[in-house]
Amino acid sequence: MARYTGPSCRLCRSEGMKLFIKGIRCNTEKCALARRAYSPGQHGKTKLKLSNYGLQLREKQKVKRMYGILEKQFRRYFHVASKKKGVTGESLLQQLERRLDNVVFRSGFALSLRQARQAVRHGMVYVNGKKVNIPSYPVDKEEVISIKNKENIHKYIKNNAEICKDREAPGWIIVDRDKLTAKIQRLPERSDIVLPIKEQLIVELYSK
Numbered sequence: 001m002a003r004y005t006g007p008s009c010r011l012c013r014s015e016g017m018k019l020f021i022k023g024i025r026c027n028t029e030k031c032a033l034a035r036r037a038y039s040p041g042q043h044g045k046t047k048l049k050l051s052n053y054g055l056q057l058r059e060k061q062k063v064k065r066m067y068g069i070l071e072k073q074f075r076r077y078f079h080v081a082s083k084k085k086g087v088t089g090e091s092l093l094q095q096l097e098r099r100l101d102n103v104v105f106r107s108g109f110a111l112s113l114r115q116a117r118q119a120v121r122h123g124m125v126y127v128n129g130k131k132v133n134i135p136s137y138p139v140d141k142e143e144v145i146s147i148k149n150k151e152n153i154h155k156y157i158k159n160n161a162e163i164c165k166d167r168e169a170p171g172w173i174i175v176d177r178d179k180l181t182a183k184i185q186r187l188p189e190r191s192d193i194v195l196p197i198k199e200q201l202i203v204e205l206y207s208k
Contacts, residue, residue, distance in 0.1 A: 056205035059198055066195060067096045068113050073136070078206050089199030090190045097170075097188040100125065101135035103145060107175045107182040108164035109157050124148045124157070139184050147180040154180060 050058065064074050081091035096102065101117040104125055110116035117135045119125055125132060126146045127139065139145065147157045161177040169175040170192045174183040 053205070056201045059201040060205055063096070063197055063199075063202060066197075067099065067102065068117065069096075069136075075206070078202070082206075087190075089203045092202065093190065093193055093197065093199055094188050095138065097193060098138045098140075099135060100127070100132060100137040100139055100145070103139050103173065103182060103184070107145065107169050107173055108161050108167055108177065109147065109180065109182070111160055111163060115160075119157075124153050141184055141186055143184045145182040145184075 060074070064070065069077075077095050078088075078092055081088050081095060084091045097106075101113060101120050104110050104119060105113045105116035110119055120135045120137075121133055123131050123133050124147060126148060127137065127143055129144075129146070131148070147153060157180055158177075161180065165177070169182070170188065172184065172186045172188045172192055174185050175181075176183075
């Protein structure tokens with residue numbers, strides 16, 4: 001699956017907020033947004049008033065970048081969400097939260113979403129005892145995510161878990177950082193997602 005490979009900090013500056021694409025490294029003094037709190041480019045310092053469409057577009061771009069996916073895949077997620085019963089925006093966010101790379105990151109086994117995706121792609125992550133190397137794999141209730149039983153991999157992931165020990169996992173994931181396992185006790189709900197997202201703007205954008 002295609003992914004963005006350009007400068008991460010440029011995306012945060014474009015959205016005018018920290019997207020934590022680099023994880024905990026975004027809290028350091030080297031953060032580009034902290035040093036240059038304006039959009040990249042020649043006219044970045046110019047303040048523009050966005051139209052309703054502009055606000056909707058920026059919200060979509062922001063969420064895509066938070067979860068590290070591109071337009072084609074994001075549109076597919078929205079299409080699936082629009083066919084389900086219930087609130088479309090909440091269904092969209094639930095699908096994004098259930099991605100395996102996101103669960104690995106939220107569980108504290110990786111310092112950033114990119115690192116979590118790399119761990120999955122390199123075969124370090126197992127679901128119910130079976131290796132899954134697809135970052136977009138949708139985890140389900142009662143599934144157990146574990147780390148490959150190899151000494152150097154366990155040491156690497158345990159180091160990440162120690163660094164992330166103060167970061168709480170979402171309520172729908174039960175994490176055992178000693179055994180390096182994460183159990184999905186239920187599907188995520190809107191109240192579990194604390195990211196600054198206005199999903200209704202995305203629904204309005206795609207509903208035109």
